Amino acid sequence: MLQIKNNTKLKGMSLAIAGPLLWGFSGIVAQFLFTTYQLSPKWLVCVRMFGAGLLLLIFGYGTIGRQIFNPWRQRATALKLVLFSFLGMLPAQLTYFMAIHYSNAATATVLQFLSPVLIILYLALTQWRLPRIADLIAIFCALSGTFLLVTGGHFSHLNISVLGLSWGLLTALSTAIYTLAPRRMLTEFGSVTIVGWAMLLGSFGMLPFVRQTPFAQTALNGLGWLAILFVIIFGTLFAYLFVLKSLEYVAPTVTSLLGAFEPLTSTILTVLFFHIAFGLSALIGTALIIATTLIQALVPAKK
Incomplete structure (x- = not known):
């Protein structure tokens, strides 16, 4: 029995690590596309969201069938889903890749991890309660x-x-909105359904920018197209499904803690592949920002 529990926990932790690792690699691959081919980040956001959203819905249809259409059966829920697609999902994706474009994958990913602090402040203001000591430390x-x-x-x-x-900073803000906005819909309809539709619909918001040509200053070769497919399939679809699957074996707290592998992966790979030096102060700053997520995961929430 103990052996089974250990194997189950190991499987869950492996999946919870694999997802953030793929997200970290995805940011690095995106930076490669921006620097090597001068690829438009807006074009990549559109293609990534459309491809990953479509694949998620196909996966969802294969597992739960026509239930993936349930959000569209009620007018109020359909409206909420559309609003989340354009005001939650799309900004979260766009700001992240724009941050990579104007800085680097490591910095963009680390700044994204400021979102828990914004969520703390939002909940403190809307629920009229003072932050906990752990929140203040975070x-x-x-x-x-x-x-x-x-x-x-x-x-x-x-x-x-x-x-x-x-x-x-806009990435952190949009990630906080993306985290808070769909909570009821996720509970009612499931993550794959809501995220799949939100990505697919949100991609349509980028169509006016995608029509602009050229979308890359340097012609894409086979390696460039493979990099784009990696961002869509492994850096989005599989990364998300791995994290979702890990919740069947380990607690959400463990998954949140292991999410720190994303900024760690981005930082290490940014130094290795792009030779961007991080001084001691920047590394300490990175560790402090990652610590905000760890603090929130380790300290139990108030009932």
């Missing part, structure tokens, strides 16, 4: 970490461009 870590990451510990200059910082 906020301090986030603010200190952001300062060290973007300035290297010096007030006189920024380590990244203003556009890179701006898009990175």
